[in-house]
Amino acid sequence: NAGVTQTPKFRILKIGQSMTLQCTQDMNHNYMYWYRQDPGMGLKLIYYSVGAGITDKGEVPNGYNVSRSTTEDFPLRLELAAPSQTSVYFCAEGQGETQYFGPGTRLLVL
Amino acid sequence: KNEVEQSPQNLTAQEGEFITINCSYSVGISALHWLQQHPGGGIVSLFMLSSGKKKHGRLIATINIQEKHSSLHITASHPRDSAVYICAVRSGSSNYQLIWGAGTKLIIKP
Numbered sequence: 635n636a637g638v639t640q641t642p643k644f645r646i647l648k649i650g651q652s653m654t655l656q657c658t659q660d661m662n663h664n665y666m667y668w669y670r671q672d673p674g675m676g677l678k679l680i681y682y683s684v685g686a687g688i689t690d691k692g693e694v695p696n697g698y699n700v701s702r703s704t705t706e707d708f709p710l711r712l713e714l715a716a717p718s719q720t721s722v723y724f725c726a727e728g729q730g731e732t733q734y735f736g737p738g739t740r741l742l743v744l
Numbered sequence: 745k746n747e748v749e750q751s752p753q754n755l756t757a758q759e760g761e762f763i764t765i766n767c768s769y770s771v772g773i774s775a776l777h778w779l780q781q782h783p784g785g786g787i788v789s790l791f792m793l794s795s796g797k798k799k800h801g802r803l804i805a806t807i808n809i810q811e812k813h814s815s816l817h818i819t820a821s822h823p824r825d826s827a828v829y830i831c832a833v834r835s836g837s838s839n840y841q842l843i844w845g846a847g848t849k850l851i852i853k854p
Contacts, residue, residue: 676830676844692841722785733777733842735787
């Protein structure tokens with residue numbers, strides 16, 4: 635039972651490139667989330683999903699897209715990377731009492 | 745003004761000291777979470793509170809709904825407690841989304 639896994643752990647992108655951050659959970663929970671954390675700042679919600687086929691925007695969705703074709707997977711897509719998207723990205727799952735977080739993906743856009 | 749404010753932003757103490765971290769919020773909430781972010785970046789959920797007090801080992805969390813305030817206490821602090829402690833609230837109007845504080849960076853010196 636690995637909980638929440640994220641890949642890659644670290645990536646450098648050039649401006650304008652695209653990439654997908656992968657997130658997988660094995661706890662069969664419906665609710666999943668993508669956050670970004672800028673240095674010295676709190677987490678900001680990008681997108682969330684309440685179940686397969688259902689996604690919705692969070693606080694800072696611009697520049698990102700998500701999909702939820704299965705309960706397990708919740709990938710985050712950056713289409714045209716910008717320096718402002720340099721951040722650490724956390725995927726989480728859970729509802730009610732606790733959210734379980736993945737280890738994070740550190741993204742640097744140059 | 746942020747909806748969730750933590751104080752202090754930074755705290756350095758000696759091993760063994762009693763630690764208090766504060767969280768104030770300005771919205772109606774259904775629950776408040778305390779989380780710990782390790783120096784390596786991993787995020788762990790510590791407590792979820794909707795009233796009163798919870799204790800786990802050397803950690804104690806309290807909440808005063810009327811005053812819109814919560815505190816996290818650490819007794820007999822240890823260098824391994826060094827981390828960023830984050831307060832997040834679940835607003836009364838949302839089942840899914842958390843509003844995050846910026847975190848308190850705690851350093852415990854041996």
